[in-house]
Amino acid sequence: MIDFFRRVFIAMLMAMCISLLFFSVKITVAQSSSDSLHNSWTWPAEGVITGQFGERNGKHYGIDIAAEVGAPVYSAGPGKVSRSYYSDSYGNVVFIVHKNGMETVYAHLNKRFVSEGENVKQGVQIGEVGNTGHSSGSHLHFEVHNGSWNINKTAAIDPMMVFDKHVEKAHVAKSETSSPASSPISSNEAANVKKLQVTVAKGDTLWAISQKYGVSVDDIMKWNDLSSSLIKIGQALTIKEPMTKQ
Template identity: 40%
Template sequence: MRDYIRRLLIAAIMALCVSLLFLGGKQAEASMQEATEINTGWIWPTDGVISDTYGTRHGTHKGIDIAGNLNSPIIAVEDGVVGKSYYSNTYGNVIFINHPNNLVTVYAHLNNRLVNEGQAIKQGDRIGTMGRTGESTGVHLHFESHQIEWTFDKKNAIDPEKLLGHAEVGVAVKEGMAGNTESLVASTTVKGEKARYIVQAGDTLTAISKKSNLTVAELIEVNQLKSDLIKPEQVLVIDK
């Protein structure tokens, strides 16, 4: 009799554990599904070429990087209210915007901030300009998205690709365009824009000139370089 009761108890406990695991998985799935469904109207925050994606650097990179030109306009991806606008030693000039449905976006390494805490923002409003302030190796926008709130450990981070569209390194994006923008490699042009190239480790201007229609001297001129020295992740214009 005792063995029978023990078996019943073990079976009940196992059933309860399986149910809890199932419910937890469904809640996580529903939470992410909600995040992907409610933001199909987001637009890209700037012009440029994606130079890094979510989850790189051993999982510590919790956003995407869009490389571009100094002082390129940065716009809000959706309506919201500015939660923070300040200078951080790591993010540099950074803006946090609180959006409907408990979502937060982060715009970091800005050269200039054009909005203040508490300010209401409409989708497409200009909020700053691209820069390289804080811990940054080149001119780019570091963009993050979070559910509910931003935390230091970034436990609520969401891959922006789920909300904005395709975000592979080398894809060119256009400010104000809706998510799922047409994929373009860095050596092709966004309609109406000059072709750009992301410098890779080991690249030289001589090698890049052979891939483009410009001489080394022309590359230096159109990119306003002081010498022929270039560095990885630098974005170069490769046509006139």
């Protein structure tokens, strides 16, 4: 009888261990899947970050990316459009629910190109940057919610947390194609080069800065180790200019 109970106990213990192992593997796989989803997201628009998460006494629940009216807005990741409508506050706005359970919001759009219930791929254009709703300038207001959006925005998280810096260059400014040709400076010319520190001001873009100093967007990104065309107000950029001969 004792031997019987011993066998039953061992069998139950083994079953418990197997169950715990399976549960652990399931959680790990799910977490890995979720991480891979949001780490492969791409920037929803090209421009200058003018508003950070948590500003305005903690009541700014996303980031603002300033760009010209009509600039394309992309889906940060694949998902399903949960809402697409005009809001008094958000203006033209699109909500997308993603497979990892997160929901992204694209607000103040000039135009919306997708409808509620539509499945969208990552990087597809879903609208245009605009100045609709409660907005004081042309920009995209972008939010990420770790779960479903709600009126109190209790699930809102900093969008910067879900982007991998190695994939930020998915939508590098298209204007690079018409910028001055990249002209790397050789070691022999290094002595004749002066470095400037330029502080990004409101309304600046890499394209505008490149035109002002006669260099290419590619060069500015290389000199400053930038993987994206997004820049922030107050950000210091290094510009290398050939010194004119006396």
